[in-house]
Amino acid sequence: xxxxxxxxxxxxxxxxxxxxxxxxxxxxxxxxxxxxxxxxxxxxxxxxxxxxxxxxxxxxxxxxxxxxxxxxxxxxxxxxxxxxxxxxxxxxxxxxxxxxxxxxxxxxxxxxxxxxxxxxxxxxxxxxxxxxxxxxxxxxxxxxxxxxxxxxxxxxxxxxxxxxxxxxxxxxxxxxxxxxxxxxxxxxxxxxxxxxxxxxxxxxxxxxxxxxxxxxxxxxxxxxxxxxxxxxxxxxxxxxxxxxxxxxxxxxxxxxxxxxxxxxxxxxxxxxxxxxxxxxxxxxxxxxxxxxxxxxxxxxxxxxxxxxxxxxxxxxxxxxxxxxxxxxxxxxxxxxxxxxxxxxxxxxxxxxxxxxxxxxxxxxxxxxxxxxxxxxxxxxxxxxxxxxxxxxxxxxxxxxxxxxxxxxxxxxxxxxxxxxxxxxxxxxxxxxxxxxxxxxxxxxxxxxxxxxxxxxxxxxxxxxxxxxxxxxxxxx
Ligand SMILES: [Zn+2]
Numbered sequence: 250x251x252x253x254x255x256x257x258x259x260x261x262x263x264x265x266x267x268x269x270x271x272x273x274x275x276x277x278x279x280x281x282x283x284x285x286x287x288x289x290x291x292x293x294x295x296x297x298x299x300x301x302x303x304x305x306x307x308x309x310x311x312x313x314x315x316x317x318x319x320x321x322x323x324x325x326x327x328x329x330x331x332x333x334x335x336x337x338x339x340x341x342x343x344x345x346x347x348x349x350x351x352x353x354x355x356x357x358x359x360x361x362x363x364x365x366x367x368x369x370x371x372x373x374x375x376x377x378x379x380x381x382x383x384x385x386x387x388x389x390x391x392x393x394x395x396x397x398x399x400x401x402x403x404x405x406x407x408x409x410x411x412x413x414x415x416x417x418x419x420x421x422x423x424x425x426x427x428x429x430x431x432x433x434x435x436x437x438x439x440x441x442x443x444x445x446x447x448x449x450x451x452x453x454x455x456x457x458x459x460x461x462x463x464x465x466x467x468x469x470x471x472x473x474x475x476x477x478x479x480x481x482x483x484x485x486x487x488x489x490x491x492x493x494x495x496x497x498x499x500x501x502x503x504x505x506x507x508x509x510x511x512x513x514x515x516x517x518x519x520x521x522x523x524x525x526x527x528x529x530x531x532x533x534x535x536x537x538x539x540x541x542x543x544x545x546x547x548x549x550x551x552x553x554x555x556x557x558x559x560x561x562x563x564x565x566x567x568x569x570x571x572x573x574x575x576x577x578x579x580x581x582x583x584x585x586x587x588x589x590x591x592x593x594x595x596x597x598x599x600x601x602x603x604x605x606x607x608x609x610x611x612x613x614x615x616x617x618x619x620x621x622x623x624x625x626x627x628x629x630x631x632x633x634x635x636x637x638x639x640x641x642x643x644x645x646x647x648x649x650x651x652x653x654x655x656x657x658x659x660x661x662x663x664x665x666x667x668x669x670x671x672x673x674x675x676x677x678x679x680x681x682x683x684x685x686x687x688x689x690x691x692x693x694x695x696x697x698x699x700x701x702x703x704x705x706x707x708x709x710x711x712x713x714x715x716x717x718x719x720x721x722x723x724x725x
Contacts, residue, residue, distance in 0.1 A: 250268070250447045250450075251268070251722050251723070251725075252268055253269075253720070253721070253723075254720070254723075255267065255719070255720060256282050258704075259701075259702060259704060259719070260282060261284070261350070261700055261701065261702060262280055262283055262284070262348075262350025262351070262700060263280050263282025263283070263350055264277065264278040264280045264345075264350070264454075264699060265312070265354070266452070266482065267339075268443065268450070270424065270445045270446050271424055271445070271446055273422035274338060274339050275339065275341050275421055276341075276343070277482070278343070278345055278352070278454070279342055279344075279351075279352070280348070280351040280354060281310075281350055282350070285308070285309065285310055286310055287636070288308075289308050291636070296385075298385040298395075300325065301323065301330075301395065302323065302326040302331065302357060303326045303327065303330055306331070310354075311354060312720070313330075314331075315332060316336070317358060318331060318357050318358060319358065319392060321392075321396050322357060322395060324395075337359045339362050340362075340422050341363050341365055341421045342355060342363070342364045343365050343366070343421075343441050343452070344365065345366075345454025346373075346433055346435055346438040347373035347374050348455065348521065349386075351455070356385060357385075360392050361409065363410070364408060364409065365413050366411075366413065366437070367413060368437070369436040369553075370439075371410050371437075372436075372556040373437060375552060375556070376549040376553060377549070378390040380544065381545075388408075390408060390410070391405055391407050392405070394406065413439075415428060415439070416430075424445065425444040426441055426442065426443050426444070429473070431454070431456040431461070432457055432458065433456050433677045434457075434524065434676070434677025435522065435677070436521075436553065438455060440453050447479055447480075448478070448480075448694075449476045449477060450478070450479060450480045450481075450482065451473065451480070451481045451691075451693065453482065453699075454484070455484050455678060456484065457676070457677055459493055459675070459680075460496055470691055473691040474692060479695070479725075480694065481688070481696045482699055483696050483697070483707075484678065484698075484701065485684065485698045485701030485704065485706065485707060486678035486700055486701055487678045487681060488698070488701050488706045488710075489703055489706055490680045491680060492680060492682075493682060494675040496524055496525075496675055499525075499628065500532065503628065507532055507603070507626070508535075510600075510623070510624040511600055511622040512599045512620060512623035513595060513600070513623040514538065514603045514626060515603075515606050515623065515624070515625045516604070516626045516627075517605070517608070517628060520545060520546055521549070523550070523558075525628055526550060526559075528628075529603065529605075530563075533565055533603040536603070538565070538600075538601050538602050539565050539567045539601060539602050540566050540603050541603070541604045542567070543571060543606065544570075544580050544583060546605055547583055548579060548583060551583070551587070567588045568584065568589050569591075569604060569606075570591055572591075572592070592613060592616035595617055596617050596618040599622070604617075608640055608643075608644050611647050614647060619653060620652065623653050623654070626655055626671075626673055627673070627674070628672070630674055631672065644670075645670070648670075657669060657670075657671050685710040688710065688711050695713040695714070695715050696711055698716070699717070704716050704717075
């Protein structure tokens with residue numbers, strides 16, 4: 250049994266793990282590494298789509314492997330980069346969830362390689378495919394063959410995505426694999442248990458347990474304990490953190506504040522997070538407000554709903570129809586089929602709205618006649634990169650400009666005062682404390698930490714830790 254780690258090592262995200270065993274080759278996720286991509290690229294400096302895989306291969310963002318990638322991209326990259334081939338060298342991709350740091354680079358893989366994932370994840374990817382810009386990194390669901398330079402003449406090809414069900418085993422050639430539904434900040438997140446020649450391998454994907462019922466937690470733990478896990482490939486985003494937070498606390502804190510607000514409440518949350526959507530929608534109902542959502546947020550939720558996922562919390566939802574020079578077809582369709590509100594509607598009746606606007610839509614505040622009675626709630630994670638810090642500063646300036654509520658003063662290291670957002674958020678990742686308890690219950694023989702900047706920290710919570718290096722193959 251061989252495991253090769255092309256990403257997810259000493260970084261949060263970018264998971265790309267190759268498992269070879271019993272004459273079967275599978276990939277566990279094939280995500281974009283924001284950290285690696287951010288070393289070279291920023292807004293206005295992007296990989297050149299016209300060169301196919303070339304820039305990605307040169308900079309090590311994609312592993313230089315034969316038999317992985319789309320033949321149309323190999324052709325335009327030049328065959329000195331990679332050679333064309335008869336059949337792909339991978340039997341399948343097992344996709345844990347729809348976040349781009351796990352799914353994004355599937356766009357580059359040969360579409361004949363089937364992707365196995367939960368039905369919720371397929372719906373999440375389908376929703377994002379509609380609203381995200383049509384570029385090379387948004388071809389997970391469907392590819393648009395690049396041999397033809399003219400965009401309109403390009404052949405489209407659907408990727409083979411096969412949906413799998415919780416605790417129903419399936420086979421990829423000689424490997425038996427069982428998905429286990431877990432919870433994360435996007436629907437559909439699953440772990441996968443793989444029956445290899447050396448025993449069971451468990452791949453965690455991203456997960457948290459704090460929002461799962463005690464009964465379900467027990468069920469998962471006893472199932473995994475019985476599986477006698479040989480190796481647990483485990484995420485450790487929050488391995489250093491001890492605090493256990495619950496979504497209920499987010500709801501209570503946010504409600505407490507919003508109850509007192511006389512003007513408009515504007516909120517920012519992560520588009521994929523339906524748990525947060527439900528929390529905010531419930532708060533809007535309790536405070537007699539409509540919950541107005543921008544096109545992409547509204548599209549995401551209605552697409553999930555059409556696919557039978559998360560049908561709750563829509564009673565008081567409206568589409569915020571931002572003014573645009575031209576509308577895409579999917580935006581026009583949303584307007585036709587939904588309750589629509591405009592900036593004028595909201596400006597006239599501020600106390601009856603909760604409006605979702607993130608930083609990229611912040612200019613809308615200008616049209617909403619914002620004043621000091623209005624409140625901005627950031628229900629999203631803290632900035633965790635230099636670029637995010639810079640955006641955060643600009644963001645704070647907007648809030649200050651309109652004298653909105655929602656900021657507090659903090660003393661920074663230099664002793665100066667700084668305005669920061671009063672956040673209402675919990676992470677989609679398990680804390681180190683809960684992870685230690687979980688591992689103690691399932692008792693794997695060894696753990697390979699991934700999706701963490703601090704793999705060594707795992708040594709403080711468990712005995713047998715294998716530290717993998719990027720691009721290293723571990724033979725067991
Ligand atoms: Zn994730």
